[in-house]
Amino acid sequence: xxxxxxxxxxxxxxAYPQEGREQPVLALQDVSLRIQPGxxxxxxxHNGSGKSxxxxxxxxxxxxxxxxxxxxxxxxxxxxxxxxxxxRVGMIFQNPDNQIIATVVEDDVAWALTMRGxxxxxxxxxxxxxMEAVGITSLRERAPQQLSGGQKQRVAIAGMLALRPxxxxxxxxxxxxxxxxxxxxxxxxxxLHERFGLTIIQVTHFLEEAALVQRIVIMEQGQxxxxxxxxxxxxxxxxxxxxxxxxxxxIALAARLRDAGLPISWDALTIESIAxxxxx
Amino acid sequence: MTEPIIVTEHLTHIYAxxxxxxxxxxxxxxxxxRGDCTxxxxVTGSGKSxxxxxxxxLLRPTSGRVLVNGIDINAKRTDLKTLRQQVGMLFQFPEAQxxxxxxxxxxxxxxxxxxxxxxxxxxxxxHALDTVGLPHREFAARSPFGLSGGxxxxxxxxxxxxxxxxxxxxxxxxxxxxAEGREEFYYYLRHIQQEGVTIVLVSHDMAEVASLANWLCVxxxxxxxxxxxxxxxxxxxxxxxxxGLAAPPLSELxxxxxxxxxxxxxxxxxMDEAFDLxxxxxxxxxxx
Numbered sequence: 001x002x003x004x005x006x007x008x009x010x011x012x013x014x015a016y017p018q019e020g021r022e023q024p025v026l027a028l029q030d031v032s033l034r035i036q037p038g039x040x041x042x043x044x045x046h047n048g049s050g051k052s053x054x055x056x057x058x059x060x061x062x063x064x065x066x067x068x069x070x071x072x073x074x075x076x077x078x079x080x081x082x083x084x085x086x087x088r089v090g091m092i093f094q095n096p097d098n099q100i101i102a103t104v105v106e107d108d109v110a111w112a113l114t115m116r117g118x119x120x121x122x123x124x125x126x127x128x129x130x131m132e133a134v135g136i137t138s139l140r141e142r143a144p145q146q147l148s149g150g151q152k153q154r155v156a157i158a159g160m161l162a163l164r165p166x167x168x169x170x171x172x173x174x175x176x177x178x179x180x181x182x183x184x185x186x187x188x189x190x191x192l193h194e195r196f197g198l199t200i201i202q203v204t205h206f207l208e209e210a211a212l213v214q215r216i217v218i219m220e221q222g223q224x225x226x227x228x229x230x231x232x233x234x235x236x237x238x239x240x241x242x243x244x245x246x247x248x249x250x251i252a253l254a255a256r257l258r259d260a261g262l263p264i265s266w267d268a269l270t271i272e273s274i275a276x277x278x279x280x
Numbered sequence: 281m282t283e284p285i286i287v288t289e290h291l292t293h294i295y296a297x298x299x300x301x302x303x304x305x306x307x308x309x310x311x312x313x314r315g316d317c318t319x320x321x322x323v324t325g326s327g328k329s330x331x332x333x334x335x336x337x338l339l340r341p342t343s344g345r346v347l348v349n350g351i352d353i354n355a356k357r358t359d360l361k362t363l364r365q366q367v368g369m370l371f372q373f374p375e376a377q378x379x380x381x382x383x384x385x386x387x388x389x390x391x392x393x394x395x396x397x398x399x400x401x402x403x404x405x406x407h408a409l410d411t412v413g414l415p416h417r418e419f420a421a422r423s424p425f426g427l428s429g430g431x432x433x434x435x436x437x438x439x440x441x442x443x444x445x446x447x448x449x450x451x452x453x454x455x456x457x458x459a460e461g462r463e464e465f466y467y468y469l470r471h472i473q474q475e476g477v478t479i480v481l482v483s484h485d486m487a488e489v490a491s492l493a494n495w496l497c498v499x500x501x502x503x504x505x506x507x508x509x510x511x512x513x514x515x516x517x518x519x520x521x522x523x524g525l526a527a528p529p530l531s532e533l534x535x536x537x538x539x540x541x542x543x544x545x546x547x548x549x550x551m552d553e554a555f556d557l558x559x560x561x562x563x564x565x566x567x568x
Contacts, residue, residue: 046461048429176456178484179486179525180521181524250529256551271532274533
């Protein structure tokens with residue numbers, strides 16, 4: 001690929017600080033990964049595989065014990081650059097309640113900008129745009145704690161968008177949501193990717209959320225064990241099962257029917273496309 | 281027929297009665313059959329958690345009645361201690377509530393508070409640990425904090441089981457676990473149900489519900505809007521969407537195939553059933 005990567009993870013190792021005499025456990029072991037500007041990557045793996053630890057290296061929330069991470073050319077271990085890096089790569093987390101600060105939605109979206117002392121006029125304009133982009137304009141005067149989980153995640157995303165980032169890391173952002181809200185948040189991430197050309201790194205253990213991404217990266221024991229476009233990842237269901245990932249039933253059914261002789265394309269990964277193939 | 285283990289009659293619960301009041305539950309009538317695994321489903325704020333908190337007297341009805349084993353939870357002489365021992369509750373992320381130095385001490389916490397003698401406490405703890413797949417010889421002396429997330433959650437479950445409840449209420453038991461952790465947890469839950477414990481599941485994860493429950497109650501804005509078997513409920517994908525829910529992905533796929541004219545019976549639920557139907561379709565095409 002041409003051009004320099006947006007996020008360049010080079011031989012990164014990471015050990016969580018340990019108490020007392022215990023041996024430090026390496027949460028990441030010599031991980032290298034280059035993410036291009038505007039790419040949509042799903043980071044998968046079971047609990048404890050290291051996927052969240054790796055994601056947190058993408059905006060300097062964690063810095064490597066060994067190796068280095070460059071974001072837009074800036075080294076995440078350089079404390080003077082961390083503010084700029086976090087403005088460039090926003091992060092949303094699993095529990096929407098922990099990300100809400102203000103008592104009114106629009107103040108919450110404006111929070112980071114206000115803290116940076118930007119002119120009121122500019123803040124107002126950015127907040128308007130961010131609320132519009134995630135579809136919460138009509139909720140502007142509501143109290144965040146009265147919103148549903150999915151709406152709270154939208155508020156968190158808007159607050160991040162107001163900073164005009166180039167990338168978003170969504171760390172299990174759908175794990176605690178209702179099924180419909182889950183689908184809506186994933187659809188929103190895809191929209192933001194297309195509309196603003198944002199780089200998206202989506203951490204999840206739901207394979208079905210990864211069907212439409214550009215590249216899937218699967219972690220196991222602190223290392224990258226599989227990597228490629230979704231169709232090639234889903235071609236080896238047995239391997240995915242070994243990696244303790246739940247195979248979405250429609251995809252498992254498609255594979256069984258293919259094995260039984262039905263001509264179903266390997267590229268059919270969404271419910272709609274699988275239905276299209278079966279009913280052809 | 282035995283009588284249901286839990287019955288609600290015109291159960292209404294209002295938070296903060298007055299001008300700001302919020303009707304959390306509105307005239308709920310339902311029965312939970314002994315030995316069943318019943319799932320209460322609905323989006324966040326639909327009233328699921330409020331409903332189940334009536335089952336062990338954590339909340340009391342604003343009006344209407346809740347009967348557990350035929351006993352009115354609101355009656356003056358009802359012993360809440362006994363009620364809470366009968367109806368065990370496992371809240372969301374229960375592993376966050378582990379606090380003792382050893383797995384044994386954590387599971388023994390409830391039985392010890394019941395002032396049971398030492399031998400009985402030990403017997404119950406050992407049995408509870410074995411039941412959740414954490415053999416006591418291997419796990420009792422370990423620190424709960426060195427275990428995996430799924431194992432920690434099962435320690436919390438053992439703590440509830442050590443009280444020998446006849447009903448086990450679980451709030452989103454699979455949330456936050458990975459595929460393997462979930463499957464293990466579900467395996468032990470099925471086992472617990474086979475031992476005769478009635479299970480009530482609060483969930484918005486339809487895959488979880490599909491794999492465990494044999495009866496579903498759908499709550500929407502505090503009202504019980506539908507109940508029935510998973511086969512019956514999951515065949516109504518469009519209706520579920522209006523309540524913010526989605527049928528499991530396989531049911532959604534089958535609904536799309538039906539729309540495209542394939543003759544798939546409404547009550548098809550499992551992967552094997554779907555496979556058999558569709559494979560037959562293949563052989564018919566080949567012989568044509």
